[in-house]
Amino acid sequence: MQARVARILNQVEVQGNSLERIQGYIGIEHEKPATETGKPPAYWSVSGELRVENLSARYSEDGPKVLHKVSFHIKTGERVGFVGRTGSGKSSLTLSLLRCIPTEGSVMYDGLKTSELNLDALRSSITIIPQVPELLNGSLLANLDPFGQYEDAELNYALRAAGFFALQSEMDDGKIMLDSSISTGGSNLSVGQRQIFALARVIVRNSKILILDEATSAIDYKTDSIIQNSLRQELQGDVSLITVAHRLQTIMDADKIMVLDAGHIVEFDSPEDNLYAMAGAN
Numbered sequence: 001m002q003a004r005v006a007r008i009l010n011q012v013e014v015q016g017n018s019l020e021r022i023q024g025y026i027g028i029e030h031e032k033p034a035t036e037t038g039k040p041p042a043y044w045s046v047s048g049e050l051r052v053e054n055l056s057a058r059y060s061e062d063g064p065k066v067l068h069k070v071s072f073h074i075k076t077g078e079r080v081g082f083v084g085r086t087g088s089g090k091s092s093l094t095l096s097l098l099r100c101i102p103t104e105g106s107v108m109y110d111g112l113k114t115s116e117l118n119l120d121a122l123r124s125s126i127t128i129i130p131q132v133p134e135l136l137n138g139s140l141l142a143n144l145d146p147f148g149q150y151e152d153a154e155l156n157y158a159l160r161a162a163g164f165f166a167l168q169s170e171m172d173d174g175k176i177m178l179d180s181s182i183s184t185g186g187s188n189l190s191v192g193q194r195q196i197f198a199l200a201r202v203i204v205r206n207s208k209i210l211i212l213d214e215a216t217s218a219i220d221y222k223t224d225s226i227i228q229n230s231l232r233q234e235l236q237g238d239v240s241l242i243t244v245a246h247r248l249q250t251i252m253d254a255d256k257i258m259v260l261d262a263g264h265i266v267e268f269d270s271p272e273d274n275l276y277a278m279a280g281a282n
């Protein structure tokens, strides 16, 4: 009897915590919904050019600045590595490019100020692949194309091009199909598979700027070489690639390396000219 009461009390506490969390989410200040104003012209998003001028950022309106007037230019199709010690501002810079944190200064993407752009348009044109991409519960297809905008052939092509089918071992007796089911968060896929899957999304969406937060420890050699090959072969020409890099090997391939330190750019140059970067990569 006592054990039963204890169990019920425990359940009440757990459910109470869930309620509290839900209430917390409801209370979070929402981003302004996307509006008709700020819709880019039809010809927009044809290139991956990015021009940043005097960009400063902080995590809250009254918090300390974590980026200090950084300026740089990334040309269409360039491959750039961001390096720097922990806390130097690499992630903050990527978040600023997508207007995820408060900023001052200007970010021009393909000739338009991102501050005046519709958030939907901005975030469907610049894609971030985080270190551990989250997937939704449901089929692979629903994750890749939640609004049913693409043909199966296009989706299959993107998955193949990203190298997803090259890693067929962990689901459905070794065969991954568009209707294979994904557990919450993507837990039945390896981190590497999730990054490759996210890459397929970039290919489907035809994003012109890709920001890849390199996942180092969780990815084995085979998966890493599949990712690197897909990046090299599939995202050529007009797709600009920013890699938040943690290894020398990745940035040696880049056209330019940006070294950040305490929210400032201390170098922005080719790998050959950027000896400081070699010391700064962590």
Ligand SMILES: Nc1ncnc2c1ncn2[C@@H]1O[C@H](COP(=O)(O)OP(=O)(O)OP(=O)(O)O)[C@@H](O)[C@H]1O
Pocket: 059, 066, 084, 085, 086, 087, 088, 089, 090, 091, 092, 093
């Ligand atoms: N959510 C946050 N709220 C407040 N400050 C933050 C937050 N995230 C990062 N910061 C601060 O912003 C500064 C830059 O951190 P950032 O995460 O951009 O560095 P990073 O170079 O990406 O580091 P890492 O390599 O560890 O990911 C640090 O001083 C950090 O403490």
